[in-house]
Amino acid sequence: MATAVVIGGGVSGLASALYIQRSLPQFSKVILLEGSSRVGGWVNTTSYPDGAIFEHGPRSLRPVGEAGRNTLLLAEELGLTRHVLPIFPSDPAAKNRYLFVDGKLCALPTNAWSMFKKLPPFTKPLITSLWKEPFHRRSNEQDESIYSFVRRRLGPEFADIAIDALCRGIFAGDCRKLSVQACFPPLYEMEKKYGSLIAGAVFGFKDPKVEATGLVRRAIEDKWASWSLSKGLQQLTDAMAASIQNTKEGEIRLDTKVTSLKPNQNGKIIVSTPSDSIEASLVISAVYSKDLAAALPKSMTDLKEDLSALPSVNVVVVNLEYKENVLPVKGFGHLLPSFESGPILGVVYDSCTYPEHNRKGCPESTRITVMLGGSWYDKLLSPDGTLPSGSDIVWMASQAAAQQLGIKSHPIRSHVTLQKECLPQYKVGHVSWVEKVEQKIKESNLPLHLVGSSYRGPAINDCIYNAKKVVESLKTH
Numbered sequence: 171m172a173t174a175v176v177i178g179g180g181v182s183g184l185a186s187a188l189y190i191q192r193s194l195p196q197f198s199k200v201i202l203l204e205g206s207s208r209v210g211g212w213v214n215t216t217s218y219p220d221g222a223i224f225e226h227g228p229r230s231l232r233p234v235g236e237a238g239r240n241t242l243l244l245a246e247e248l249g250l251t252r253h254v255l256p257i258f259p260s261d262p263a264a265k266n267r268y269l270f271v272d273g274k275l276c277a278l279p280t281n282a283w284s285m286f287k288k289l290p291p292f293t294k295p296l297i298t299s300l301w302k303e304p305f306h307r308r309s310n311e312q313d314e315s316i317y318s319f320v321r322r323r324l325g326p327e328f329a330d331i332a333i334d335a336l337c338r339g340i341f342a343g344d345c346r347k348l349s350v351q352a353c354f355p356p357l358y359e360m361e362k363k364y365g366s367l368i369a370g371a372v373f374g375f376k377d378p379k380v381e382a383t384g385l386v387r388r389a390i391e392d393k394w395a396s397w398s399l400s401k402g403l404q405q406l407t408d409a410m411a412a413s414i415q416n417t418k419e420g421e422i423r424l425d426t427k428v429t430s431l432k433p434n435q436n437g438k439i440i441v442s443t444p445s446d447s448i449e450a451s452l453v454i455s456a457v458y459s460k461d462l463a464a465a466l467p468k469s470m471t472d473l474k475e476d477l478s479a480l481p482s483v484n485v486v487v488v489n490l491e492y493k494e495n496v497l498p499v500k501g502f503g504h505l506l507p508s509f510e511s512g513p514i515l516g517v518v519y520d521s522c523t524y525p526e527h528n529r530k531g532c533p534e535s536t537r538i539t540v541m542l543g544g545s546w547y548d549k550l551l552s553p554d555g556t557l558p559s560g561s562d563i564v565w566m567a568s569q570a571a572a573q574q575l576g577i578k579s580h581p582i583r584s585h586v587t588l589q590k591e592c593l594p595q596y597k598v599g600h601v602s603w604v605e606k607v608e609q610k611i612k613e614s615n616l617p618l619h620l621v622g623s624s625y626r627g628p629a630i631n632d633c634i635y636n637a638k639k640v641v642e643s644l645k646t647h
């Protein structure tokens with residue numbers, strides 16, 4: 171009886187367990203071990219009895235590309251079709267994103283025409299950077315920072331303002347340190363292959379392989395910008411967990427932290443938890459690389475050191491709800507470049523994106539999420555090095571919202587979550603680091619495989635799709 175063990179019950183671990191059940195029938199037992207008391211990992215939704223929904227982690231998914239289509243397919247297979255909340259291209263949440271610079275909200279260009287206009291905070295129309303872009307020489311470096319790549323190709327102003335803010339709004343990180351090769355592989359490939367981003371965008375488009383039926387077809391035909399679910403994104407991970415447990419092979423054990431992994435003489439791995447030991451023919455690690463390092467035996471010092479080297483950042487997520495409509499603009503949200511504010515990364519206008527998640531009977535109520543910290547987390551700390559109390563953080567976030575959005579009223583409900591080490595930082599050289607750790611695991615001959623946000627992308631779509639690819643690579647032909 172062959173047993174597969176998946177370590178970690180975030181979206182990557184859940185996807186791994188699901189795909190093992192579907193594609194690797196040689197495993198008569200698939201056991202998912204989760205250290206905490208719930209599945210979902212960073213996917214975490216609070217649903218209040220009055221119908222209001224607060225997301226403390228991810229809140230929307232993109233339907234594009236192979237990975238985006240794959241998640242939609244999975245949602246459909248899990249029976250979630252009627253719960254999908256699409257954002258259409260005409261919705262303000264799809265069209266409007268803002269920067270907060272010099273005390274003002276500045277709309278980012280939304281269409282080709284706006285590229286020809288001088289839109290503050292930029293001092294010249296975007297087209298003036300774009301037309302020169304194909305003439306810049308490609309770099310010979312293996313990797314470089316996102317900042318230096320964009321500065322080289324599109325100029326310093328675009329890098330200092332737009333790219334700086336964008337990296338805060340995806341990685342909560344510093345574009346001067348993050349790797350372009352790891353964080354934006356399509357941009358990196360476009361330059362390497364076509365010598366230019368514009369040429370790459372024109373000639374490099376490939377139709378994704380995932381078949382366009384059902385939800386995928388609807389998303390393509392109606393040009394969805396993004397989507398969520400009627401009960402929030404945790405509905406996806408809850409449905410994944412239910413599907414795993416619905417089969418005779420699948421088992422999820424909560425409050426079960428993996429404390430050690432030891433190879434035995436049969437080429438298997440003994441997976442130990444405080445209460446049990448399991449002999450596994452296959453182990454998929456779906457935890458932060460540092461957490462995997464902590465479970466590996468001392469004899470694997472080299473690999474442990476490598477896995478421990480991946481840095482990550484803390485993000486403080488503050489959900490705020492107001493009784494009335496307090497937003498001066500409609501859109502997805504706004505971001506602050508690092509020169510503006512330090513620790514306040516941005517604000518998501520949740521009630522504008524998903525009004526369905528507002529409390530019942532109060533369509534005018536407003537939900538926003540203020541995100542703080544990331545690479546600037548230290549700036550949030552008190553002089554004694556501690557994080558201010560929850561009520562102080564709510565005050566700080568609501569003051570920021572008041573100043574940036576002109577909100578005069580006080581929130582009627584708030585929720586603060588400290589998401590510790592939640593976003594791994596892919597620094598310059600990250601892709602080589604992934605190759606190195608995977609090579610060392612291969613050389614060890616252990617039946618151990620890596621998935622999760624530490625390696626090939628933090629987006630939910632990446633996590634699910636990479637889990638699928640890893641499991642499918644294990645199929646015996």
Ligand SMILES: Cc1cc2nc3c(=O)[nH]c(=O)nc-3n(C[C@H](O)[C@H](O)[C@H](O)COP(=O)(O)OP(=O)(O)OC[C@H]3O[C@@H](n4cnc5c(N)ncnc54)[C@H](O)[C@@H]3O)c2cc1C
Nearest residue numbers: 178180181182205211212227228428592622623628629630
């Ligand atoms: C604030 C925020 C906003 C985000 N917004 C978006 C968004 O809008 N769109 C998007 O696509 N992505 C977004 N992301 C990114 C995305 O949510 C994460 O990258 C993704 O959820 C990571 O999933 P994972 O399964 O790889 O890891 P995790 O969610 O970290 O799961 C790992 C699991 O392993 C468990 N674990 C750890 N150690 C052990 C052990 N020794 N034994 C057993 N279990 C263990 C943990 O408890 C956890 O449940 C956001 C992330 C954050 C933090």
Ligand SMILES: C=Cc1c2[nH]c(c1C)Cc1[nH]c(c(CCC(=O)O)c1C)Cc1[nH]c(c(C)c1CCC(=O)O)Cc1[nH]c(c(C)c1C=C)C2
Nearest residue numbers: 267338339340341342503504505515516517518541628629
């Ligand atoms: C202000 C901080 C953050 C906001 N979201 C995140 C942080 C740290 C985390 C996050 N957001 C996205 C992803 C997934 C990336 C992907 O490839 O899909 C992650 C990990 C989605 C995202 N958010 C913004 C963009 C441009 C994207 C990429 C996908 C898309 O275009 O939708 C911008 C953005 N994020 C935040 C705000 C307020 C904002 C823009 C106004 C919040």
